[in-house]
Amino acid sequence: MRLNQLVLRNFRNYVDCEIDFKDGVNLIVGENAQGKTTLLEAIYFLSTAKSHRTYLDDELIRYNESWFYLKGAFVPAISGEEARREAAAVNLMTVEVSNELNGKKRFKLNGTLQKKLSQWIGQFNVVFFSPESLALVKGAPADRRRFVDRLISQISAAYLHHLQNYQFALKQRNELLKQIRSKGASVELLDAWDDLLVADGIALIQARAKVLAQLKVHTQAKHADLTGDSEKLDLTYQPLLDGADRAMASDMDDQFRRALQSSRHFDIRRGTTSVGPHRDDFKLVLEARSAGTVYRQEARSFGSQGQQRTIALALKLGELELLREETEETPVVLLDDVFSELDEARSAFLFELLRRLNAQTFITSTRQEVWTPDLGDCCVFTVQDGKVR
Amino acid sequence: MLYYPEPLARVISELQKLPTIGPKTAQRLAFFLLRMPESETTKLVQAISDVKTLLSYCDICGNITDRSPCYICTDPERDLQTICVIEDPDDLLAIERTKEYNGLYHALMGVLSPLDGVGPNDLRIDPLFERIRNENIKEVILATNYTTEGQATALYLTKRLENAGIVITRIAYGIPVGGDLEYIDEVTLAKALEGRRRV
Ligand SMILES: Nc1ncnc2c1ncn2[C@@H]1O[C@H](COP(=O)(O)OP(=O)(O)OP(=O)(O)O)[C@@H](O)[C@H]1O
Ligand SMILES: [Mg+2]
Ligand SMILES: [Zn+2]
Numbered sequence: 212m213r214l215n216q217l218v219l220r221n222f223r224n225y226v227d228c229e230i231d232f233k234d235g236v237n238l239i240v241g242e243n244a245q246g247k248t249t250l251l252e253a254i255y256f257l258s259t260a261k262s263h264r265t266y267l268d269d270e271l272i273r274y275n276e277s278w279f280y281l282k283g284a285f286v287p288a289i290s291g292e293e294a295r296r297e298a299a300a301v302n303l304m305t306v307e308v309s310n311e312l313n314g315k316k317r318f319k320l321n322g323t324l325q326k327k328l329s330q331w332i333g334q335f336n337v338v339f340f341s342p343e344s345l346a347l348v349k350g351a352p353a354d355r356r357r358f359v360d361r362l363i364s365q366i367s368a369a370y371l372h373h374l375q376n377y378q379f380a381l382k383q384r385n386e387l388l389k390q391i392r393s394k395g396a397s398v399e400l401l402d403a404w405d406d407l408l409v410a411d412g413i414a415l416i417q418a419r420a421k422v423l424a425q426l427k428v429h430t431q432a433k434h435a436d437l438t439g440d441s442e443k444l445d446l447t448y449q450p451l452l453d454g455a456d457r458a459m460a461s462d463m464d465d466q467f468r469r470a471l472q473s474s475r476h477f478d479i480r481r482g483t484t485s486v487g488p489h490r491d492d493f494k495l496v497l498e499a500r501s502a503g504t505v506y507r508q509e510a511r512s513f514g515s516q517g518q519q520r521t522i523a524l525a526l527k528l529g530e531l532e533l534l535r536e537e538t539e540e541t542p543v544v545l546l547d548d549v550f551s552e553l554d555e556a557r558s559a560f561l562f563e564l565l566r567r568l569n570a571q572t573f574i575t576s577t578r579q580e581v582w583t584p585d586l587g588d589c590c591v592f593t594v595q596d597g598k599v600r
Numbered sequence: 601m602l603y604y605p606e607p608l609a610r611v612i613s614e615l616q617k618l619p620t621i622g623p624k625t626a627q628r629l630a631f632f633l634l635r636m637p638e639s640e641t642t643k644l645v646q647a648i649s650d651v652k653t654l655l656s657y658c659d660i661c662g663n664i665t666d667r668s669p670c671y672i673c674t675d676p677e678r679d680l681q682t683i684c685v686i687e688d689p690d691d692l693l694a695i696e697r698t699k700e701y702n703g704l705y706h707a708l709m710g711v712l713s714p715l716d717g718v719g720p721n722d723l724r725i726d727p728l729f730e731r732i733r734n735e736n737i738k739e740v741i742l743a744t745n746y747t748t749e750g751q752a753t754a755l756y757l758t759k760r761l762e763n764a765g766i767v768i769t770r771i772a773y774g775i776p777v778g779g780d781l782e783y784i785d786e787v788t789l790a791k792a793l794e795g796r797r798r799v
Contacts, residue, residue: 329787372787379748386714396719403712403755407748 212303212335213571214254214543218282221273223249224597232573233590234288236565238582239575241594247575250594251339251545254573257283257306258337258543259361260316260328268310277312285335288541288571306334329368336365336534340527341547347526348510348519352492359493362530363422366537370418377411380404381489389482398475405471408487413463415488416450422533423448423493429536430529437521437560443498444510444522451490495522520552528564535568544572550581562586608634657689660731662707662724664689672705679703681738685728685757687711687745695743703741706731711749712756720756728757732764739767746773 214232219225224246239247248264252271255263262271272279285304307319308331317324318331325331346354364371384404390396427446434444452467470486478484495510497518508514510522534542544565550558565572566587574589576582582589593600604612608630615626633641657663658670665671672678672692682703686692689707708723720726731737742757744750754770761768774792 367786369787369790376748380752383714383748383752390714390719396714399759400712400719400756402759403752406755407752 212285212540213288214283214335215286215302216282216284217250217253217257218280219250219253220280221276222253222279222281223271223273225249225253226273226597228597228599230592230599232571234571235569236562236572236574236582236587236589238579238589238591239573239594240577240579240591241575242577245594246597247594248341248547249597250599251547251573251575253281254283254543254545255337255339257281257308258333258335259365260308260318260332261361263339263341264343268316269312272310272312278309278314280307280309282307283335288569304334306331329371332371333365333368336538336540336542337545338527338531338534338542339545339547340524340549341545342549342552344523344527345519345552348495348514348522352490355493356489356491358526358530359419359423359491362426362533363418365534366422367418370415373411373414373418377408377415377488380407380411381484381487384408385483388479388484391479392482398479401471401475405468408471408484409464409467412467412488416452416463416491419488419491420448420450425536426526426529426533429532430525433528433532434522434525437525437557441500442518444525445494445496445498445507447494447496449492449494450488451486497522521557524553524557524561528561531568531570541568541570544570546572546574548575550576550578559586657707661692661705662689662709663692663705677702681736682741683728683731683737683739684741684743686743687750687753691743703739708744708753711744711747711753713749723753725757729760732761732766737766739769741769741771743771 217230219228283306284302310316474485497510612626612630658665659668660673663670679702685706692705742754744753772795
């Protein structure tokens with residue numbers, strides 16, 4: 212599927228804008244603060260119902276306005292100019308979202324209002340790469356968890372459902388812990404919330420173990436391509452429950468329940484839940500050879516800037532491959548300001564790969580010259596003050 | 601700004617307090633009331649007022665009734681050994697409409713929710729245990745909703761009833777009648793598979 216048309220109304224600095232995009236590479240050029248990233252943000256929002264840079268949907272509403280509206284129209288991805296022109300006349304799918312200030316988001320699929328987010332989300336998949344993607348390597352566990360959660364949610368509506376249930380049960384349990392501490396609520400009440408955390412939590416752990424194992428294979432392959440086999444990357448799931456990634460569901464059930472039990476007093480004192488998949492992480496270890504010795508070091512603290520950037524890119528490309536494998540469709544690729552991030556060799560590798568996959572790609576840059584003819588064809592869009600030419 | 605005479609503004613603002621009634625509907629209803637014969641509006645006012653003065657909750661099951669105990673609790677034809685535990689009296693009406701259930705009810709008047717400050721003492725849980733002790737109850741059906749709080753409440757009750765020597769069951773979660781499998785979301789479908797039965 213290919214994004215054929217994007218409509219933005221009152222979205223950040225866009226008032227009312229309609230853009231017709233092309234297959235292949237769409238290069239979005241403009242000075243700073245003109246609205247380049249905002250275009251990618253809009254596409255990302257249509258896929259995930261979230262912004263990549265803020266939790267607050269109301270921030271996306273144009274100043275002094277009370278709502279925003281986005282629409283994406285998709286056509287089949289067909290190569291060949293003639294077939295494409297024919298197909299372009301027919302929309303395969305339209306995805307719409309609107310958000311009112313202090314109100315609710317409303318989602319439409321092919322013109323019909325969708326009550327459940329899980330029935331709207333992930334109609335098309337995106338991979339977003341920007342300088343901030345470096346947080347996957349350098350950032351806190353929460354950054355990596357968010358990446359994994361969004362990735363699996365794109366593949367499985369059931370995962371999103373378990374995640375939402377888990378997070379809500381966790382909130383309730385944490386509140387109960389505080390009430391036990393301060394208001395003498397009964398400790399027994401924790402049992403019910405523990406049961407819920409265990410049921411949904413184990414579904415999360417199992418899905419993460421499975422997907423991270425797949426992601427590891429893809430990421431390692433891409434990392435090897437990028438570094439020419441001189442370094443080896445290892446990615447390991449670190450469930451807070453020890454060995455939970457390998458255990459059977461029934462054992463895990465027991466283990467999680469016992470862990471919650473034994474941390475109860477500690478949890479009550481702190482007023483928050485200290486064990487469970489909401490504390491999970493994955494570890495990136497780099498194996499490098501130097502002066503005949505093999506070093507295994509955590510990329511987060513020991514990797515050089517360049518090594519960390521390569522790993523971040525490899526993870527994103529791993530995500531791309533994984534989404535392709537799981538959904539049998541090439542995701543839309545969003546590259547924000549990557550030329551400042553990647554050297555020539557890595558850029559060339561990246562674009563060669565995207566061309567081979569025939570991925571519809573959106574690239575932002577302040578300078579059109581970064582795109583050299585040897586990188587292939589591209590269609591240029593110029594952004595100025597929330598208007599696109 | 602539109603300006604209404606005070607009595608009209610008042611009825612509009614009162615109507616707006618009702619669920620699903622927005623400003624436009626409230627205005628339409630108010631003008632409709634204005635055009636109604638006085639005998640009709642008097643009947644409406646009386647009916648609304650009677651709902652509050654003549655109806656109350658059944659002391660035993662929590663049903664909405666004009667006498668306590670209610671018609672269900674005093675019906676000798678019903679199965680007096682089974683209690684169906686529900687969140688609110690509205691759920692009772694829904695189950696009664698099915699005509700499939702012939703036992704008794706017990707409305708909890710809510711669900712456990714620490715975030716809303718609702719604990720067991722804020723619900724009709726102790727009266728439930730009292731009934732189980734004093735009446736000859738053999739089975740308790742937990743029919744709270746399949747929301748996080750409804751589930752937590754069912755789990756809490758299950759644990760506390762473990763040693764009461766009665767059968768505890770939970771209503772199943774599944775596919776709506778006439779539901780085309782193709783259009784059912786995968787979560788519901790997975791749950792329905794989990795709760796499958798031998799035929
Ligand atoms: N809610 C909003 N309403 C109106 N304008 C906004 C809103 N939020 C952000 N802006 C403005 O929108 C403009 C575009 O921001 P955007 O991040 O898309 O720029 P950019 O073209 O990617 O710039 P850079 O090259 O610096 O990354 C900025 O001037 C920003 O101040
Ligand atoms: Mg930008
Ligand atoms: Zn009654």
